[in-house]
Amino acid sequence: MDWIVLLLAGVGEVLGVTGISQVNKKKSIGSYGLLIGGFVLSFxxxxxxxxxxxxxxxxxxxxxxxxxxxxxxxxxxxxxxRDLLRILFIGMVLTAAVGLKLIS
Known part of the structure; x- marks a missing residue:
């Protein structure tokens, strides 16, 4: 169950970062809500x-x-x-995260 909670915390982090991007494009209550809500949920x-x-x-x-x-x-x-090297390095990050899960 705690791994699911950790996964959802990661999703909250993505929402917060997406909120930063939205604030940079258009400063609105929704953009700030996504930024703050995502990071609060994440933490x-x-x-x-x-x-x-x-x-x-x-x-x-x-x-x-x-x-x-x-x-x-x-x-x-x-x-x-969507460069091939970029996707390769994303795969490496995912492999490292799975490896940490396996040894924990």
């Missing part, structure tokens, strides 16, 4: 997950989900590069 859920998952593992997985998720959102919704 609350990360705190809950860290009650049973070690700090180093939880943080690394959370940061990996946030990083990969933000890159994928950028590629899908903001026209960012």
């Amino acid at each position: 609350v859920l990360l705190t809950i997950a860290m009650q049973t998952i070690s700090m180093g593992t939880a943080y690394a997985v959370w940061a990996g989900i946030g990083s990969v998720g933000s890159v994928v959102v950028g590629m899908i919704f903001y026209g960012e590069s």
Whole structure:
């Protein structure tokens, strides 16, 4: 269950980063709501997950989900590069996160 909470914390991180992008494009209550709500959700859920998952593992997985998720959102919704090397390195981050899960 705590791994699901950690996954949702990563999704919150992606929402917060997406909110930053939206604020940069158009300053609105919705943009700021997405930014603040995403990060608050992310930190609350990360705190809950860290009650049973070690700090180093939880943080690394959370940061990996946030990083990969933000890159994928950028590629899908903001026209960012879909270069093969970029996708390779995303795969490496995912592999590292799965590896941490397996050894925890």
